[in-house]
Amino acid sequence: MTYKLLRKKRTTVQLLIGLSFIVVLLLIVFFLFKNETFETDYVKIDKNKIDPLTADYDTFHLDDSRKSKQIKYGYELFINTAEYLGPKNGKRERSFSGNNLACNNCHLNAGTKPYSGMLIGVINRFPQFRGRENKIGTIEERINGCMERSMNGKPLPPNGEEMKAFVAYMHWLNQFAPEDGKVKGAGYARIKIPNRAVDLQKGEKLFLNKCASCHGEDGQGIALQDYPGYLYPPLWGEDSYNIGAGMARVITAAEFIKTNMPYGATYEKPELTDEEAYDLAGYINQQDRPIKTNPEFDFPDLKKKPVSTPYPPYADTFPVSQHQLGPFQPIMEFYKEEYGMKKTK
Structure with a gap:
């Protein structure tokens, strides 16, 4: 066999090896996505093994997908409510809040601090009966209750961009919570009420x-x-x-x-x-x-x-x-x- 034929055969073998490697790589990627090892926003993990109280809720880690942008906007509304929805925001049509408070003023650490009206797991507990309205209400109605009372304002449009962003952020906070939404640190810690009037x-x-x-x-x-x-x-x-x-x-x-x-x-x-x-x-x-x-x-x-x-x-x-x-x-x-x-x- 001549040197020219040997070189041609070696090139063919190298090409076949290269093509085989590419095919195997493509098959691996296909099966990874098929089995949902990856998600569009972040790598999928076993959420049942994550403690919802110590999980990382930093929106910085989210990508720029449409879903992630909505969650990030919800976070911004939550932290900087007055800037987006307050009476001094420069957009009268979006001045839903009647004061310059932020949701974060009552639901501390962006809604993740235990016993401060923590929002982790909350959305799994809705629809929910509330005595204030004496009916079963939606999470959107609950958010608007805060807008009218804590924010001394008016309701957000239920299907508006801001409401959808708030709900998306709350869904995201819920990612490690159990199905019943019951997480240690929900609501406020009970106190022993003194048996006397306030001094x-x-x-x-x-x-x-x-x-x-x-x-x-x-x-x-x-x-x-x-x-x-x-x-x-x-x-x-x-x-x-x-x-x-x-x-x-x-x-x-x-x-x-x-x-x-x-x-x-x-x-x-x-x-x-x-x-x-x-x-x-x-x-x-x-x-x-x-x-x-x-x-x-x-x-x-x-x-x-x-x-x-x-x-x-x-x-x-x-x-x-x-x-x-x-x-x-x-x-x-x-x-x-x-x-x-x-x-x-």
Whole structure:
């Protein structure tokens, strides 16, 4: 065999080897996608082995797919609500929020901090019955409840871009949660409610010692300089939540304060006692704030109204002042004896 034929045969063999390698590589990629080893947004992992409380929820890791962009927009709306939806956003048609607060002011760490109204797992618990409307509601309705109360604004269009982005972000936060949506750290941590009325003098002293450095002695917070919003939000006044917000209830506010305030406190390492959180919450919620439109339409079944709801009407004869400042145990006992209802808030 001549050298020329040997060289030709060697080239043919090399070509066949190269083609075989490419075919094998293509088959590997095909079966990987067929078995969904990869997803469009990120590498698929066994989500059942990820702790939802310690998972990485940084949107920076998302790609630029349409779905990921929607999640990122939802995150931006959540963190910088006033910039996109507030009264100073420069787009009147998108000024849905009536104040310059952010969702992140109440749902801390972008909705991922335990016992701060944490949103991990929440969307799996909807549709959900809520006594405030006395019906089963959707997640969209729940979001709009926050818009009208905590944000003192008006509802987002249910099928609008912003609502879809909020829901997409909440779905993404739900990726490691169990099917029933029950995750440790949901809602707020219970406190032992003191069997007495709020001590407003102690509450004021606590506020000045523990809260004023961030929220100001006048409770008006520290505003951002370059765009709408706050470094630390106001706790009362015209730019705060209205009386219809859950945080306007002493018991709810005390539960939030106990495990989250002063800034840096956690469920494991609180800085306040139950009694201190109670007095502090009562003092803050006795200050002037916006009145929600038509608050009398809340809780069609008045028996379902939380005992610390600060505005009437009620299904009892206790004075408004006692619903605002306690003691709450006599009110709870009344509902237990009269209606067989066990109330904890």
